[in-house]
Amino acid sequence: MPTPPVFLPPTSYDYCTVQRVAGTQATEASDVVAAEEPLEIRLGYGPAGQREHRTLAITMRTPGHDMELAAGFLLTEGIIHSRAALAGIRYCPDVTKDEERENVVRAELAETVAVALPRLERHFYTSSSCGVCGKTSIDAVHAASCPVLPTDGPYVEAAIIHELPERQRAAQALFEQTGGLHAAALFSPTGELLLLREDVGRHNALDKVIGAALLHEWLPLHNVVLLVSGRASFELVQKAAVAGIPVLAAVGAPSSLAVRAAHDFGMTLLGFVRQQRYNIYCGAWRIRV
Template sequence: MSYPQTMSASHRRARGLRLDTLAAVNDDIAVEEPLEMRLGDGRRTLRSVVTMRTPGADLELAAGWVLGEGIVRCVDDLVSVRACTDRSLLPQARGNVVTVDLAEQALPRLAGLSRATDITGACGVCGADSLAAVMGRQLEVLAPAVPLLDPGVVMALTDHLQEAQRVFARTGGLHGAGVTDATGTLMAVREDIGRHNAVDKVLGWALMAPAQPTALVVSSRASFEIVQKAAASRVPVVVTVSAPSSLAIDLAESAGITLVAFARSGRATAYTHPARVTGPAD
């Protein structure tokens, strides 16, 4: 049976359960489909990675993914990110394949791509051969700047992010990630069924725009991988709606990133480098 579907949501019939009723309802469901990212030199594919994602902003997802993996370090490392033109595939299959052409200086970094070929939308470093391979990646330590964002603005960022999540409003099934300028204004918001995909999409947007965000806002907990992606993109502030992990705090501290978690309902907790959002200590 086919269902009405946009790129990000599918309309389905379901049964709504309440304490005293059982009724047929119409519901919007978040779409999840595989995306193959073919990494190469413009002539041939050298590596291929498959992730589960919500369709939409696929080119940005691929750009953000290779940035977060350390394969590209700046926009000059990308020759192109484009829709697949492989005519051996059916047209509908080509819609789930993206080709990433890398500049010559970025090609040797593919050798360090040690994770398994298939990853999931919820995965940040799943499949890596060892934690040491992930923790050992060299990241630039961000210089301090005091202050960057008003505390009141920071506490409201996750609310603004949710207001901008149009597909989440319909489905309740997608994570969101946004980037802000120095005033705390959202510059871009992306959604996906996987939180890491949402982050890759919005940081990929920033890479290709190009734009240098002040803050990354995520509708999830603060995991190590999300802080790592922010560090790779040189984003100095990370704001999340839920709890941080110990590794996320350690990485944010060492990378010079201000990590703010539990940002909701007019409250927030700054775990590292708080001067960016509170001003210097007395």
């Protein structure tokens, strides 16, 4: 499959003056911090001559890969189900202030795509940390037509899993600058880094990865391992399932609902992947120990 850039040069950071304290001595210095700004996602839909436009979501994110973030959000929220449903996506030309132009994107759906109006009537507000609210049951996610995960692999050698966190961190150029970002990365079953995105929000980072895969027509992602830098929440399992990802590994702990969801989806879920150890919570048959 064609390969997009693993990551782009880091531009989403800012500088500030800090007081660095060592013992009882303080010195003034310049520090680098991760940028966080709101992104408004607008949606255009309907037949020619009767197009409607409305705001779908506002999310706090790290600027960069905004089209991928919006595309991933549309897919994982069930607004679209394929690349063909998306006619185009760009920064919105209709904003009133120049400084906001790169904080508003507009996704245009294909004219033939039917839109569930009750879903659009709910205006999302997504923080960078908590993810999208409202997914209160696994049954609701199953109803969103998630792809069926493969039952014949992929198979991953146990030793490969140990190598993934270091490979992910080595590719996190923006994290090295700021120390304040999450990452989501796709790896091949043999440990090759395929794609990585960073953001202040765990959910945003994953939406960017899934959006990039959608725009490059990779879906479903049946032959990859996903590594996330934080804990494994139910929302991350849900987003991975929508993209068809069979193996989700997390540096942190999974929640009980994440474990239940992964089990019901037939997903392999790993937690505490660090310091040459990890736990397999379900789907152990894909890991060759």
